[in-house]
Amino acid sequence: MSKVLDFSEQHSELFRQVLKEKDPDLLKSLEDCDDPTIDQRIRVESVLSDEYIESLNEDDEPNAIGNELYRLIVAFLTRWPIELE
Numbered sequence: 822m823s824k825v826l827d828f829s830e831q832h833s834e835l836f837r838q839v840l841k842e843k844d845p846d847l848l849k850s851l852e853d854c855d856d857p858t859i860d861q862r863i864r865v866e867s868v869l870s871d872e873y874i875e876s877l878n879e880d881d882e883p884n885a886i887g888n889e890l891y892r893l894i895v896a897f898l899t900r901w902p903i904e905l906e
Contacts, residue, residue, distance in 0.1 A: 823851055823853060824854070824855040825851045825854045825856075826848075826851055828897070828900055829893070829897075832892065835886075835889055835893060839868060839869060839890070840865075840868060844864065847861065847865065856901070857901055859904075859905070862901050862902075865897060866903060869890055869894045872890055873887050873894065876890060
């Protein structure tokens with residue numbers, strides 16, 4: 822079991838679904854991962870952020886999936902922040 826892919830029971834399915842569709846290589850690299858590298862964290866943030874942007878309507882408000890993606894992004898980056906030196 823991957824601590825990264827299953828870090829949030831609430832968001833696990835959405836997390837896997839988005840990565841499977843948008844970046845399957847990243848998903849595969851996270852399958853046996855407990856602590857993502859900075860590169861992996863950046864890629865996750867990028868994939869999820871792009872998907873979030875796609876959820877915005879003409880008033881720049883997210884739909885229900887966008888709201889879940891926002892919470893997923895916050896949860897992921899809280900657990901594994903991107904700290905560049």
